[in-house]
Amino acid sequence: MDTGELLAERFEEHRGHLKAVAYRMLGSLAEAEDAVQEAWLRLGRTDPDEIGNLGGWLTTVTGRICLDLLRSRTARREQPMDETFVPDPVIRPLPRTDPEEEALHADSVGVALLVVLERLDPDERLAFVLHDMFAVPFDDIAPVVERTPAATRQLASRARRRVRDTTPPSEPDLGRQKEVLDAFMAAARGGDFEALVAVLHPDVVLRADAGTLVRGAAASKVLTGARTVAESALLFARYTAAARTVLVNDALGLLSVVDGRPQSVMSVTVTDGRITGMYILADPERLSRLQVPA
Helix, strand or coil: CCHHHHHHHHHHHHHHHHHHHHHHHHCCHHHHHHHHHHHHHHHHCCCHHHCCCHHHHHHHHHHHHHHHHHHHHHHHCCCCCCCCCCCCCCEECCCCCCHHHHHCCCCCCCHHHHHHHHCCCHHHHHHHHHHHHCCCCHHHHHHHHCCCHHHHHHHHHHHHHHHHHHCCCCCCCHHHHHHHHHHHHHHHHHCCHHHHHHHEEEEEEEEEECCCCCCHHHCCEEEECHHHHHHHHHHCHHHHHCEEEEEECCEEEEEEEECCEEEEEEEEEEECCEEEEEEEECCHHHHHHCCCCC
């Protein structure tokens, strides 16, 4: 095996980790793949003998690529982050094993947390993701954000407080999540408004991201309150009727498929037996790029 083949093999050993880093940084599966590919290209332009720790080098390089993308996003925006934005979900079929066993293997980052990360400044997001999620030392992160290690520590600390204060608590038990989600689906399919209200938290928040081209009742929106969200659920009950339960990142959710095409993916947060958050991706363009289980 020549040097190039050996380097490619070693890179592939880190690809899954790098994609996890990029996905948490960008909230986009397609952009995460692009960032990992760019890291590979940069590795090809670097003398391997100058890299002491390949895994650490690739992680920080991927972080730098993602930071540049986030800064570019921020520079292009004329207005603050759209409240309706829902990050790309990772969809998997329900396991045939016990839900508690599956929970041990579930992704550690949920859609609700990704929504919170979208509202961090790019430098804060990088510091938090690399340090708190992947244990990268501040000394290694500091050159990427062009700050001292002490200032980088402060970035992560601010981000940590915002994440802690704004990420809704979530029921980790998939079995209990399923009970609540089944009750929601039964109420929506049966047109039972009061049963829907009962399964929703009084302060439930629904975020629906349908993209920029969809208009009318199906357009992107943020709704709050159990009765308002219940009314919307009845309006779109036909999609619930076509939905099946899947794993969406670290929790249960609903995948609606009509005529073989995904129409929406919904992730929920459940707390104390009621739904507190609903995150719906219904953007046709983005849905077409997702890997949907058969």
